[in-house]
Amino acid sequence: MTQVEVGRGLEALFKPRSIAIVGASEDVTKIGGRPLQFLQKFGYAGKIYPINRKAGTVQSLPAFASVTELPEAPELAVVAVPPDSVLDAVKECAGRGVRAAVILTAGFSEMGEKGSALQAEIGAVARSTGMRIVGPNCLGAVGVPDKAIATFSVALESGLPAAGHVGIVSQSGNLGSYTMRLASERGIGISRLLTTGNECDVDISDAIASLALDAGTSVILCCMETCRNAAKLQQAMELAREAGKPLVVLKVGVSEAGSAAAASHTGALAGSDAVFDTVLRNGGAIRVPSIEQLLEVGHALSVVGPARMPKANTVAVLTASGGFGVLLADAASAQGLALPKLKQETQDRVTAVVPFASPSNPVDMTAQVSSRPEVLAKVLNAVAEDSTCAALILQSANAFHLPRLRDVFLAALEQVRKDHPNRLIILCCRAPDDVRARLNAMGYPTVEGIDAACSTLAALVRFGSRSAPSPTGGGLGRGHEREALSHDAFATEASAKAALAAAGLPILKETIATSRDAALAAARDIGFPLVLKIVSPDIAHKTEVGGVVVGVRSEAQLREEYDALLSRVQQKAPKARISGVLVAQMAQGGTELILGSKKDPVFGPVIMVGLGGIFAEVFRDVALQVAPVSEAQALDMLRSLKSFPLLDGARGRPKADVAAAAKAVAALSRFAARHAEDVAEIDVNPLVVLDAGQGAFALDALLVPEQKGLQ
């Protein structure tokens, strides 16, 4: 896989010195008319070149018959001609030296095979000429500081958003522009919007990367439906991480109904949501479940600088009412936040100010804070000076609407901000717009809902306490070696296990015997007890033909069982080719895991591990990770299982050899990554994990070959 320069060459979208509108229209309700109208209305300072076959003037500007006739090469071209004219227009733009083109026109891959073929030709122009192409079937781009408008979105009808440091990227044009409008109404300043539509060239990863590289953007909000290139996504997330910019992702098409709807809407493969979740977490993105949370978290991040990011999940809650304290404690707990008791010293300071306060946490300042609002600063300072909690939430149902309270509260909050510049304090309140703006300017995020305040804080905690990137893990696109696997490996259990054993997955001693005497010799070498299993490329389900015997404990028993096994098999599967009988050491005790790998359509081989039997099946208690994983990541996977206590000594069991299990998971993951081209699926069932220090061993394994040509 070649390294892609993700996000390359997109500056022309957001601050071009000149823009051509190809298919410019006099009619401002048309997609060729609106961008022109917006550019003039909002005062874009660069050159605007309407392109229209009839030339003349369009919307009072002199028009040109084609891009080739322009006096200079425009940096950006907005293409709004009918679908069958787009390819020619794009070629012309590339020929004229345009750096980036936005194709607003729809009617391509979303309309079936013919449209897909045409779209592929357009994408090829980008690859052969280096001109970047956004779309087709997209809502384009907006560079707010430069008033560069390459969109026909109705979201701009009510005005250009205020400029700021939050950038928005989206595959869906509607979601992207709606997010921008809501964000703007929420008081969030916007840097850039980029919607990628059908993604013939520029994809969502490029879009993320372009914001990661933009000095004017410090927070990235992303609506994502799918990922067409896993390696690029990982690189884009790394760029955001390196730049210290929070990347907040709303993944849509999560449910079965949703991903079916997404597939019918974009034709894009959804991939498994659990795997997506893993990839986003690996990349340090903050995932949110709804557009409402995307906005709340975006708001908070736009107000809170990196210095105030909470490093732990502890929160102190302050209210003027016990009832609200209880509600907030519930909501915080539901979001995984903890409310530890404040220090006794802090509690004493609180009750010194408000004698009947509940000073523990939540702190109930009682209605006193309404009749004597000056107590707020004292209580807030006391709690802010207590290091027990990583963040504070101050809730007030009324204060900012009542002039008398408002002014005292504002003064107190101003003072507290000065005294504690790096303290994260979220205000859970309703307030008139102007008051809210003042609070935000002081660095206080303002969130109306109680649940919303807590889920926003939880998102900041996920960002503030995320772990460093794992140097060995999530090796998407890291150029690890691919290696062909011998066809023989797929033949039988024994050959599959041998191939896995060679890759570092331990198996118990075993030998294929082709005679009773050879079996007896093997038994002397391996030791009792033993398991016997038929070996045949024609028998998939060994137990169904009586081809497995467990618990062979003596030479006499071995003799007897060996013959009986072969005669049973011969009777039940007379035509099967018999390669021999596997004589294998028998595991005693231990806990059974199931371990496997499957290929995700987006992210390639994905490793799955869970406890055997009903745990994985009935409780869906499995952990996933993109292959390959390090041993440390494998250990994290095991620890994340709900059933992990069963490996860790629950109910008086001995502790299992979890380290060996993690080693086995990592070995399997490397094997899966290395042989991704040949192997569609791997099942190790069971991997038996013995007591600590005793190891973990694959007792049975199956390799399913990739069906070449079907992918």
Add this chain to the structure above:
Amino acid sequence: MTQVEVGRGLEALFKPRSIAIVGASEDVTKIGGRPLQFLQKFGYAGKIYPINRKAGTVQSLPAFASVTELPEAPELAVVAVPPDSVLDAVKECAGRGVRAAVILTAGFSEMGEKGSALQAEIGAVARSTGMRIVGPNCLGAVGVPDKAIATFSVALESGLPAAGHVGIVSQSGNLGSYTMRLASERGIGISRLLTTGNECDVDISDAIASLALDAGTSVILCCMETCRNAAKLQQAMELAREAGKPLVVLKVGVSEAGSAAAASHTGALAGSDAVFDTVLRNGGAIRVPSIEQLLEVGHALSVVGPARMPKANTVAVLTASGGFGVLLADAASAQGLALPKLKQETQDRVTAVVPFASPSNPVDMTAQVSSRPEVLAKVLNAVAEDSTCAALILQSANAFHLPRLRDVFLAALEQVRKDHPNRLIILCCRAPDDVRARLNAMGYPTVEGIDAACSTLAALVRFGSRSAPSPTGGGLGRGHEREALSHDAFATEASAKAALAAAGLPILKETIATSRDAALAAARDIGFPLVLKIVSPDIAHKTEVGGVVVGVRSEAQLREEYDALLSRVQQKAPKARISGVLVAQMAQGGTELILGSKKDPVFGPVIMVGLGGIFAEVFRDVALQVAPVSEAQALDMLRSLKSFPLLDGARGRPKADVAAAAKAVAALSRFAARHAEDVAEIDVNPLVVLDAGQGAFALDALLVPEQKGLQ
């Protein structure tokens, strides 16, 4: 337990012909000043009597020195005197024939023992005189249609809410009045508000009942922190159910942190949230997790009549954008709603109108619906006429803000409402207040958020599809027989099992043998294999002293094991009194359940059942129900277990005798209810469930006696 007349005599709170303000003040910032101000400001039509020692006039009204001096008995008294004058004031009111008193004054049970004692005396006045008392430490009551204001809530400073059919009750005054204000801002008309505070007499159940009985209230919103009388709560819920009025409950103090905060705030016992949840579900209440949802569901219910309540969880989603369709499908799925495909005929009708629409579900009407808004009525009618879905959600990001679209949309929605008067259609949209009011008046709930729209619909489905009340189940306060349990029952496993067996919980054959010969005789009667267990009132953990032997398969083995068992026990527990050796039939195969009962501080004996071993412990996979339960309810409990498939033939197992298990659960629950006074806890571990038709048997049991005097 005596039957309580829940909700009795509270009409005087909401439509009194006369109101006395005891402790009336000239100062409108005081709690004795505000109600007087509100009554006059909002135009209460009845007589107002300020009571103030100095007499004269208060806020321009002639005042009286005491209630006894009034020319008539006021129907309602609002008490706002200092804490130590409250008891006298209340007695005076009762003596004068006041029908209901609201005590706004704080400083009682929330302040410790002395306050509790005083509060108890006040409550006693209510019980001895029949005058109903609300509070103390409450925010009182508001009867909106009659402008009867018995509160000092700041929520009324911005005006009296518009009158309507939604009633609000709350233990927390702040939550109640905040809910009222937000509801009013949300356009919800209010009938009554009642906040119950410390509940010396009128409790939250009375409050619910008073609204259930009020012809002017059709929807009840409730904020609940605790329940002080389980039987009254159940009666109140029954009244609401009988009246066909939805009861929406926000339970606060759900999490550990929240209930700790609630306890420090009110001193009330929280009880188990899981049990609360069960009780609310049994009673047909709609539980919501946040104040935001309380309002959204309240809004929808205030707009949607009972005829439009959805009877199933199916929803058709219509949008103008594929991206929003995907978001809605995700959000609906997360709320347990299903999006079945529409009929082919319907899809054909949709594509006939909008050729490039996605017609399946979600229906993507595409941007066509913006450029040709007249298509909306046709598509909406087609989907409304399709019976596949119980409800529709129509999403529009922009339409109601753009005049051109708005008028066409309003006309279309008006027509659809006429054509389909009983169709539930939720609008997920933003709209200016006046447009929203028009939509609501047409019977369309309007919800802004995507998640909120789906969670609101899910709440309506829970109400619309709730089951009929179970005649035998949830027997709180149903006056079932209480019966004393012989002290002997607690002594040993054998005596506990005998007591349970007498109550209908099957056990296997067993006999206590006091000699080896008796054991042999018992074995001949019972048959092999057998289990032997030591019987001693002094030995709690039988296995620890070697007191259990399983798998005794012959007379010879029995002889040997009998002697060995006794000598082991004698060695390890030389001082224990030995009653004999239990000779018991041994169960073979089957699945082990754990079954038990524990007393909840609020709701009494609660039955718990789950699969044995790690399932209950590691996965917390247990079902709860308030005792007693019917066999049908017990079956529901078993079916609700995640691990139920293990009883139902998963992974090739034989189906277990689930009917027998349900019978056993019901028998145990009746036993627990009957002996609630004596028995604190019952553990049956395991209850082994054999294959279908073979029965279910308690293999071991423990009864823990109630510690009398400690409760």
